[in-house]
Amino acid sequence: MSAVAQPLLAVRNATKRFRGLTAVSDVSFAVMPAEIFAVIGPNGAGKTTLFNLIAGAFALDEGEIHFDGRRIDGQSPDKICEQGIARTFQIVKPFPELSVRDNVAIGAMLRAPDMDSARAAADEILRKLDLFDKRGQKAASLTLPDRKRLEVARALATRPRLILLDEVMAGLRPTETDHMVAALRDINRAEQLAIVMIEHVMRAVMALAERVHVLHHGASIAEGPPQEVTRDARVIESYLGLKAAH
Amino acid sequence: MSLPLFVEVLIQGMLTGLVYGLMALGLSVIFGVVRVVNFAHGEFAVLAMYAAFVLFGLFHLDPIIASIPIAAAFFVIGYLLQRAVVQPFVTRPQHEQFILLVGLSIVIVNALLLIFGPESRHVDLPYSFDSFSIGSILIDEVRVYGALAALAVTAVLFAFFRFTSTGVAIRAAADNLVGAAVVGLDVKRLYAISFGVGLACVGAAGAIMMALTDMTPMLAPSLTLLAFTIVIVGGLGSMVGALAGGLLIGVAEAAASALASPSMKSMVSFGLLIVVLALRPQGLFGKAEA
């Protein structure tokens, strides 16, 4: 028993209702330190709501969320970020009138004593995500793939121990996807960063995730290594089957 | 306060409140649809008061009856104003809209000042000092007629939004702008109609107010503030809220005038505003943000 590592993030019986509609229903899972974990499911399955619960944007109706052994549900998004959970938004939210560099520096500000060091930290991350050459541009002028990268860069700049990535591959071309996968894997290895990703791009999920959690209508229906989960009859029916039907 | 006096204040306040409510309704319709706060609202009310004053002077037309042609004229003014002046600002930042409409309000007040001077004006109606009596309670006749006229205009407006295809389309545009554009509604036209309808409300209300109170151009800012207070209390964008807010503020002001001094009227409605904001930030009838 004592040999069992403590999970970094533990979601227990999380439930969230909107005006009687249950968006997330009794969901539980745990993410280990430095693990790459994917949450998949058809549209409207409650994935983004789940992220909002973890990141503190929504309050839980039932259940608990623990991070690094401490209970975090009920705290504000900024407090949760301070404790080491960063997030990206599915619909990217750059600071449009600010430069790419300042966008990332604002993330780095959290752990930097002043703006100069925040900018230095930002530059380092911008290099990793191939945005360094565009650091002087206004974020509003970036293309969508670059905005997705900026979203990730900004979240990474807060030096999290766990990052919630909400469909950062969507809209990227296959080569760009591979590039992002490689960058994420590097950071995951180099900094022991745990990653929880919502992803529709199965190519990325299969390449990165060690375990996959499947949601359907707000409830958990399967969890396991990606190869196993994609063979699960219920998953195929609810999600992959649904997709094939299109 | 004795019971009859209490009832009297309550009723008088509600009657005035209905007229206030109609004025605020105009602000609410404009904001609800066009998403622009009409910072010149009180100025338009005063403009309508002068229109009623002039019509009374020329044709001896009762301001309460004059509210109908004035409302019609204000609809046209609002329609053209939205098309020609406000429309380019719909997508601009709020502070720029503010400056535009404040500029407009300065123009209106000072044009009136130039034409009519700063003197206080009023109209003498044959029934100005008559009142209905129920037991020992006295109710001003003119207030009753004014309130009835305000109610009638409001009823027409509700019918417009419920039963006409244009009204329904405007409500659809207010709920979902993109959706409205997608299904092929001419959003600019709907905006212009809404601004027209909003000004028609304030035009009718202003004309009615001419029968109730003395007026100077300098009254305008306090009327703008009054309309703001009412729609915030009732819930910005909510039609029922504007009416309920009007009633509430009308009664509160009447009570403040009776108990303290008339100059404290605004303070009381302001106090009410803070209480409502603290308890229910979206206003009494406003929808909470999704």
Next chain:
Amino acid sequence: MSASPASPGARQTVALALFGLALVAAPFVVDRYILSIILLCLIGAYLGQAWNILMGFCGLLSLGHALYLGLGAYGAAALYVKFGIGPWLGVFVAMALAVAASFVIGWLGFRFRIEGVYFSLLTIAFAESARIGFDNWAWLGGAAGFFLPVRAEDFGQYWNLRGGPFFFYYLALALAAGGLFVSARLRASKLGHAWLAIREDAQAARALGVNVTRARFMALFVSAAMTAVGGVYLAFWGNNIFPGQIFDMAHSIDIMLGPIVGGVGTLFGPIVGSFLLVPLGEALIEALRALGLNAPGAKALVYGFLLMGIIAAAPSGVWPWLARRLRLQDREQ
């Protein structure tokens, strides 16, 4: 690519230094009338900076900044006249009053998520109710106004803000320069970047660990305190305060107009805007006088049309355009 040898930053410093020198030298060159106009430009620039910190940096639209101006003016003036406490001390009381008032507005606004239009209307409501309150406050003169004694024997008590036109001119220059300095330092700081982030997208800022409520309060406090200092200046410069003037919405509009015309959110916008608008207003008065249009309301009528015209013509302000023209700035900012 640029033909100029110096970087935009260096050119900007040189331009600013030249402008500053001209302002320092102005009292020895221009006449009293021109000097009084420059003084008004400087005060406008200073108050514009204060408003700009709240709106331009943090994205909070205050339409009632006259509230802080009036509280500052009345606070310091009442202490001086009623209790003999000089404005050198009174200015801190003035700032505290304004900060307290801004705290109430902020508390209502942020605690109850009163955002956007509602917040702006709340600021108007507070300013207007202060006007009504002071109108009825007999101890401070009510609507008839509050007057500061002008005695020959006080002259030269600069710590009590008793001095001549030169003194008040240089004080205004110091305020404007100080306002610019504070704005620039804040904008470059972590707090300033938190403000910019909130202005751009509060939800995203929060997700990056920015304590949005705290940062908004800070912007409100700084802006209110700076505006109150301007109010103290106006009280001791003009020696009279009327609730109907100092708390008037027209005053709030004047404060915000400079930065809007100059460029909201820019460092130099409030200065450029003020130095454009004040002379324009004066020229307007002169022109109308020359045309024989002295009727009450004539000036304001034209002013109203001008407001509408300016805001229709200059959406993002004059300064960004001017800076590009004079190559005083990179594409950024």
